Amino acid sequence: MKNADHTNMLLHTDRPASQRKIVDILAAARTEFFANGFSATSIEAIAARACVSKVTVYSWFKNKENLFGEVVKTECSQMRKYFVVENLEGTELRDILISAAHGMLNFLMRDEMVRFERVLAAEVNRDPKIGEYFLDNGPRMLLGDLTNLLNAAIERGEIRSENVTESAEMFAGLTMGRMDLFLRYGHKVMMTEEDKKKRVNRAVDAWLTLHRV
Amino acid sequence: MKNADHTNMLLHTDRPASQRKIVDILAAARTEFFANGFSATSIEAIAARACVSKVTVYSWFKNKENLFGEVVKTECSQMRKYFVVENLEGTELRDILISAAHGMLNFLMRDEMVRFERVLAAEVNRDPKIGEYFLDNGPRMLLGDLTNLLNAAIERGEIRSENVTESAEMFAGLTMGRMDLFLRYGHKVMMTEEDKKKRVNRAVDAWLTLHRV
DNA sequence: ATCAAAATGTACGGTAGCGTTCAAATAAAA
DNA sequence: TTTTATTTGAACGCTACCGTACATTTTGAT
Structure with missing residues (x-):
């Protein structure tokens, strides 16, 4: 194991090739873990998918558990990019909320996300x-962003909330x-964009009803 | 394998002892599967916990997968008993809803339930x-009961709903x-009975606000 | 007491995976 | 070209588990 922390190792290496391999291994591990779960995934399957020898995997990651942890870390750090709660200047609160709700819905409905949560929970x-x-890195952060957004709206006197x-x-x-x-349990949710809009509008309107001054 | 379906085999057996063994095996399997998940659970661990030989397990259940399926079936059939949505005669709608919300909260907060859902999703x-x-056998049934209850209330003109x-x-x-x-992700939720009451009241009042005539 | 179903222990064959070792090959940097 | 880090394949020891076979013992029913 040459380096346990892969988050900031873009500098200290002599050869760039290894960087690509690490990325490949992480990507392969992600695919395998998400498809089969932790126990049912083998390091050799990961190595094969990454077109890398098993020894190489072990030379960069301590063991299976560690590798899984790195995959989760990588995935979590990506999450923020997909779903951002923004407090857009000069935009109606209702529209901000609608945008946030849409973001949440699309973010959590992705097949990738569903599978990630399945495997992780286990x-x-x-x-x-x-x-x-x-x-x-996920839920608490998103709820935090949302709370900030709401606090700002409360400050402006647009809504009220006890908690x-x-x-x-x-x-x-x-x-x-x-x-x-x-x-999560495999029900195929068929939703057109129109369905989503309806659902989001309904939720936002309901929420606003409950919080109007 | 003497019998694949254990749901109605209380009649066709010559000896009652086996009944107890089957129950023991299912209980042990439940414990092991819920603790470790499917892949990481061994039949031998189940046999040991049930104080039964591995061969006995295989004589009653086809294989690991089948055993897991039976555990899930058993668990699902138990679920209805734990959480019932009742339309109590002569009770205020608000009180019915509060009772239902309490039931839901307590039912889903149980450590057993949380672990079951984790393993199952995986x-x-x-x-x-x-x-x-x-x-x-779980969510759809509960939502169905709830829907019936709401329809009855709508019929009585106590609330209204588009959908x-x-x-x-x-x-x-x-x-x-x-x-x-x-x-599901391991956060320890510390809730006193008072906290639960508050949460439930808040939810019910909010919901009623959204559905009043 | 007798009988047959049920349960046991042991052992087996087969498979699979983890994590390691090592000598050999490769490829970037000097 | 030489040097050095990296990678590879193959093999290994080890452990674990699945599912089965079989001879033996237990146990309930009649």
């Missing part, structure tokens, strides 16, 4: 820290309903 | 039918928020 028993890590955190959670609950649950 | 990739089976199914989903979404998500 590994929480084995390694609870990995669940915490995900929560910190902003709970209000943020309610927003997510109203938007998603039980859809994430149904997706 | 196996959906391997066997999608198992996810469908769970949805049919009852979505309203039922909203009820669940408002009550649970993102709590099920946080629980």
